[in-house]
Amino acid sequence: MSQPRLVEVRQNILKQNDLLARVLRQRFEEEDVTVVSLVSSPGAGKTFLLEKILGQLHADYRVGALVGDLATENDAARLMRSGARVQQITTGTVCHLDAQMVENALQDWKLSELDFLFIENVGNLVCPASYDLGERLRLVLMSVTEGEDKPLKYPTIFNTADAAVITKMDLASAAEFNLELACANIECVRPGMPIFSVSSKAGAGINELLESLKTLSSSASQKQMRPA
């Protein structure tokens, strides 16, 4: 197998991705938009959490979202109900978003008209780890039904994230989820990483996460909270 050649080509692509991501990051900073990406397994609840976040931020902030999926535009349709501007990126068979896809999707957007841009990656705990999207903050989600061991089994994606969000806390008891063990496993892989635990269904923990995002946004910019 010519794996070494694949590794070489892949490294070149990652390098080019990093360069473009750097350009995007600078642009986001200049335009004063706080960019937050979400990565997780399929079905961990990225879209549901984003629905809650967009719905609540929309009152006081100008928010937008890009949503990645192999197929369907279902997630974009769900998120649009919040009133935020949303664009789907369908990747076909590609297992992750990259900086080029983000740049292409933003072609018609005026970033200066946004306070927050969320980027929902393809559901995949492996490949998205390698692709910088120029985001300010990367959230890695894991749901209580996936098991407490996921940080140990997928260390790279937890290592490249800035905060972890444990989702579906409403199912914690039914799934016999051990929160303490999950947090210890996250701490083991990425010491000191902030951990939020939420239930998008019950609304628990969403405010704490929102407050952190708002702090991040205000610390990043000179501009104050503005009406939408």
Added chain:
Amino acid sequence: MSQPRLVEVRQNILKQNDLLARVLRQRFEEEDVTVVSLVSSPGAGKTFLLEKILGQLHADYRVGALVGDLATENDAARLMRSGARVQQITTGTVCHLDAQMVENALQDWKLSELDFLFIENVGNLVCPASYDLGERLRLVLMSVTEGEDKPLKYPTIFNTADAAVITKMDLASAAEFNLELACANIECVRPGMPIFSVSSKAGAGINELLESLKTLSSSASQKQMRPA
């Protein structure tokens, strides 16, 4: 981005993988071993289901398993409790198993001493779809907590599978899972594919799945059920 070059190199690798998988498949057939692979999102319950399958088959069949993960040997340790021969394949940062990894892992195995070999892939609903491992049957698992839309969003992996297994049925009610809708979505992507619904925790549905595997094994070979 030099994506076309990546695509070209990847196609070559897939072609080489297909050739090796063909050799493996022939070897499995000659040695009369029924090879079943399992693919799913991280945390969909592949290992738990395998624990149940190995535990029950072990009484009447000679069974073995290969288990893929980026990191940790936890799954192999769990499966070994069944008494079956188990070997972990740790892939590092590679997001899928390939035929070469399977061949390497089996180097010291005598296939003629096995009736069933199970291969648990890395938790990933995208990349494993492209890699033939020489298996006779590919099972795609989805848990009730992931949402009914997963077949529509990850059509390729459902298309390359031979049967679907809906897992964690004990959580169906808590997760407000719509089984009918999930089955319709599977049917939409892969018409006619057999669908099993199981709860590894409660034991529900496991026997039906086992009976199908046994039928597959007996139809594949002239040998009858043998004591372990």
